[in-house]
Amino acid sequence: NTTVIDNNRISNGQTGLAVAGSSAVDISSNQFTNNTYQTADYTGELNSSELSDQNSYDRATYITNDAGESVDGTVYADIRLAVGSASSGDTVLVEPGNYNESVEISTQNVTLTSTAEAANTEIEYDGSGRAPTINIVSSNVTVDGFTIERIDGDANSQGVAIRATEDVTVENNVITQSGGARPTQGILVTDSGGDRPSTTDATIGGNTITGFGQGIAISTQNTNDDEGGIVFTLIAENTIRDNTIGINVSDFADTNHELTARDERNDISSNEHGLKVLDDGDAGPAGTEQ
Numbered sequence: 319n320t321t322v323i324d325n326n327r328i329s330n331g332q333t334g335l336a337v338a339g340s341s342a343v344d345i346s347s348n349q350f351t352n353n354t355y356q357t358a359d360y361t362g363e364l365n366s367s368e369l370s371d372q373n374s375y376d377r378a379t380y381i382t383n384d385a386g387e388s389v390d391g392t393v394y395a396d397i398r399l400a401v402g403s404a405s406s407g408d409t410v411l412v413e414p415g416n417y418n419e420s421v422e423i424s425t426q427n428v429t430l431t432s433t434a435e436a437a438n439t440e441i442e443y444d445g446s447g448r449a450p451t452i453n454i455v456s457s458n459v460t461v462d463g464f465t466i467e468r469i470d471g472d473a474n475s476q477g478v479a480i481r482a483t484e485d486v487t488v489e490n491n492v493i494t495q496s497g498g499a500r501p502t503q504g505i506l507v508t509d510s511g512g513d514r515p516s517t518t519d520a521t522i523g524g525n526t527i528t529g530f531g532q533g534i535a536i537s538t539q540n541t542n543d544d545e546g547g548i549v550f551t552l553i554a555e556n557t558i559r560d561n562t563i564g565i566n567v568s569d570f571a572d573t574n575h576e577l578t579a580r581d582e583r584n585d586i587s588s589n590e591h592g593l594k595v596l597d598d599g600d601a602g603p604a605g606t607e608q
Contacts, residue, residue: 320344327351333358337391346372356393364391370413378413397421397430397441404428412464414438420445422453423461426513432463436492444469444497450476455512457484463491470497473531478505480520482512482540487521495529503535504528504561507551509575515545516575519552526557533561533589536579538571547575557585564589568596 320342327349328334334353337343338360345364350356356375357364365388366380379400381389384407394400398421400410406427414434420443423430430452432439441464443451451468452461461478468477477493480486493504504527509517527533534553540546558564564586567579586592 324348328353328356337361337364345369348373350374350378350393351376352395354395354399356395357391359391362390364388366391366393367411369393375413375415377415377417379417380411382409382411383407384409401425401428401430412439415440417441418444420449420451420453422455423459424455426456427458428456429460429462431460434463436463436465436490439463440465440467442467442469443471446470446472448472448474450479450506452478454478454480454483454486454488457486457513459483460487460489461491462487462489465492465494467493468495471495473500474502476503476506477527477530479503480505480507480512480517482509482514482517483520484514484518485520486517487523488525489521489523491525493525493527493530500529500531500562502530503532504530504558505534507534507536507548508539509546509548509571510540516540516547516549517551518549520548521552521554522556523552523554524556526559528558528560530561532563532566533558533586534565536565536567536577538569538573538575538577540575541571541573543573546571546573548577548579551579553579553581553584555583559585559588561589563591563594565593566596567594 322344324347329351331353333355334350336358367388370378377395379394379397409429412432451466466477507520
């Protein structure tokens with residue numbers, strides 16, 4: 319037996335469509351709008367990629383495994399729910415739309431990527447306080463292909479924060495802000511709050527970053543003598559414009575920890591200060607290569 323569900327408008331629910339049991343289900347030409355779970359698959363038999371192609375959604379994000387296969391037929395409206403359900407090795411795919419949320423990535427070896435151009439897939443977080451739009455606290459994470467906006471954040475908020483991790487890549491994004499105080503950083507790389515004692519081998523590439531106090535900040539914050547430091551952050555082929563400081567490398571924690579970055583092939587223009595390297599104490603200078 320096959321159940322056919324087609325040409326429906328399904329909106330404003332906790333779950334738009336839940337599928338359970340063993341009967342075959344044909345789901346097509348439906349319009350899903352503003353459901354927390356657009357579809358919920360309790361069978362493990364549905365394919366979220368096919369559901370995304372065969373139906374329309376105001377927002378749609380789903381998970382594939384390391385072989386590129388759909389994990390199940392659950393289609394989430396919120397990125398944070400999909401990211402929270404992902405396992406190591408998974409990719410969270412985000413269809414075009416406007417996603418108003420703050421996303422924390424706390425599972426290792428996860429890729430968060432859009433299925434279209436950054437201009438068509440926007441993650442914006444509109445809220446007071448210090449929370450970033452995207453907070454990365456686990457290693458081997460990639461964030462690729464979004465417009466990322468921080469709205470009405472306080473002076474210590476960020477577009478993207480990379481915290482005490484290894485092998486994190488943030489690439490091909492447009493990162494900006496609006497309203498309220500000018501947030502401190504478009505992208506912050508720091509050495510506390512993540513799953514490692516320090517930050518190693520972060521890559522920031524191909525992004526456009528505008529409107530921040532610091533477009534990119536590489537800043538020590540861990541004052542523990544036994545851990546901390548930022549080892550080799552690559553900043554390459556970014557467009558960094560209209561910020562107070564384009565790139566700021568700072569030993570803010572005033573420690574003996576290593577702090578190194580390589581800046582190459584970036585377009586750093588129309589900032590009040592293009593690039594600053596600051597040693598905030600006597601512990602030894604921050605390092606940068608250009």
